[in-house]
Amino acid sequence: MSPTNSAPGSASLEASASGRPKRSTLQQQQRTWGWIFLSPWIFGFFAFTALPIVASLIFTFTDFSLTSDQPINGVGLRNWQKLFSDPLTIHSLGVTLKFALIAVPIGILIPLGMAALLNSKYLWGKRLWRPLFYLPYMVPAISSVFIWQSFLNGQTGWLNRMLRNFGFANPPNWLQDETAIPIALVLIGTWGVGNAMLTMLATMQGVPTELYEAADVDGAGPLTKFRRITIPMISPVIFYNLVLSVIGLMQYFVIPYVITRGTGNPNQSAYFFNMHLYKTAFTFADMGYGSTLAWFIFIIALALTAALFATSRRWVYYASGD
């Protein structure tokens, strides 16, 4: 983000060449207009972001419930204590974090590989590939869940048909099997990498060719060039996608919810934190405890983001030196 602070009115002010008082009123006028144009966001920020954050923190200390007409009572730290004794909370957090451990690296590596492939100078018909690889990202989430559901069907799904043809006699029943379902969810997630791929590809195309030419002179092979030039040069975009993907996983909901019909089964192995939050707040109408869950995952997401930012100094390279 480059700062942009030459006062926009200045040229016209110089042109009008009037005295000091007029300049300050014009400047004042410009500021007022600025605030007017900014006001939708300022209002929206307070109404839909700042106040709700504070309100949900306050709710965590209450027994607020939408269904009962009783007045809201303060319950002190009871909701926060419950957080650590509620087995479902601990379980669903574990499911979410364990899944993130596989899904985040894969969610970076797959688009990175695709971008590298599409950026290859040897690839024929370059323009054609980009939209085709981006296409699955445009499939609405709900459709893609249904499509994958039948693709991963243990009996008739194409994946298992192929596996059987390749000699795997008993391929897993992906969506009914506790150990296979995380892999199934990762596979479904590969349809969501379009944006990451596109941003990585665009950044790769922006890497100065002199760098590669210099490496050629030094006799570097394609892999070395990719590791030593491409990766560092696109590291800001990798980092940005890493942050988005961690935050996204902390909000992971639609796919496991639809695929397990809200149950998180088999054996709650796909019972993600947000499914628990949804159930608590909207099925059981326990908004106090629901807010506590929301704040809890918010704190975890903040901590993870902060940790990522802390490590970013070591490996993210900003060419502009900001």
Next chain:
Amino acid sequence: MAAVNVNPHINTSPFFGAQLRKLAIGASVTLFATIILIAYLLPLGNMTTISLKSQQQLVGSTDTPILPMSAKVFVYEDKEYEVFQVPMQDGTVKPLALVRKGRQDSDFVDPDNPDAGLINWQGSWRTLEPSFVFEPHFENYPRAWELLDFPLLFKNTLVIALTGMIGTLVSSICVAYAFARFPIPGKNWLFLVLIGTIILPSQVTLIPTYAFFAKIGWTGTQLPLIVPHFFANAYNVFLLRQFFMTLPRELDEAALIDGAGPLRVLVSIIIPQAWPAIISVGMFHFIFAWNDYFGPLIYLLGEPQLQPISVGVQVFNFQYGPNPELIQATSLMAMVLPLLIFVFAQKIFMRGVVITGVEK
């Protein structure tokens, strides 16, 4: 590229050798990309074939034909008989209808020549391959269309998506204009706060927002899915501001000197130059609204006549259970419009993605 390569291996080899090598690499890279792409899009094929099957064609397990195939039958003396691939004594394989099933031998009739009478065949008929005919069931689409009331779902989705789109366009354009052109004290700081909201997990604002909408009686209406978009969105503001900043200031300043107000400058100078960014934002919102599942799920619970496509399709899944062919047909119908938009505007769309994703 290869021309500037000073790698000794290439320079010493004859010219056509290098050319040939380049061709071979190009062919293998392209082949590799093709295989990856086919694997990536394979579930779409699975969807299409299932959406064309009848309930009967879906029965069976691992050996069900991939394509919508039906067992071939032949009517002989007013009764239906299944057709099998029968190996004949002369080494050919003939499709014959099985009339009498026997353990050691069976009687068949030739569908091409039924008047010739029964043909006796020695061997167990159970070892024979049944004959299939390709029989796609396109009527699944109209059936799903009616069962699900697609016109209503489309209408609801369009109402939510288009009004929200207007809201986010008007508000985001104004806010981006403010950030791009006006001397607001603490502007950079405010802009950081705006960008920060991108990485804010939405759950943390969810419950109070829901409670607020419930209090003012908006739950069970589409308003909570529309009204918040009238207050700008970080992604959109970012994209539009980046674009506005690339526009030359001389034009706005000239207009200001001519006595145009800031609103006039926005409408008649900035906006006409910013169509690509504005179209991207409009499309982003449209796709977002088309996709949004969680919002309609909580705000339109129990209001089927107001639900958009995302939730409506899911309800169908819950209610009709094992109707994979209808579910796949609805999946396809639900994705047609977003895909069409993408196909027609993919350049503008992908440029927008790149601006928001890369320039941060």
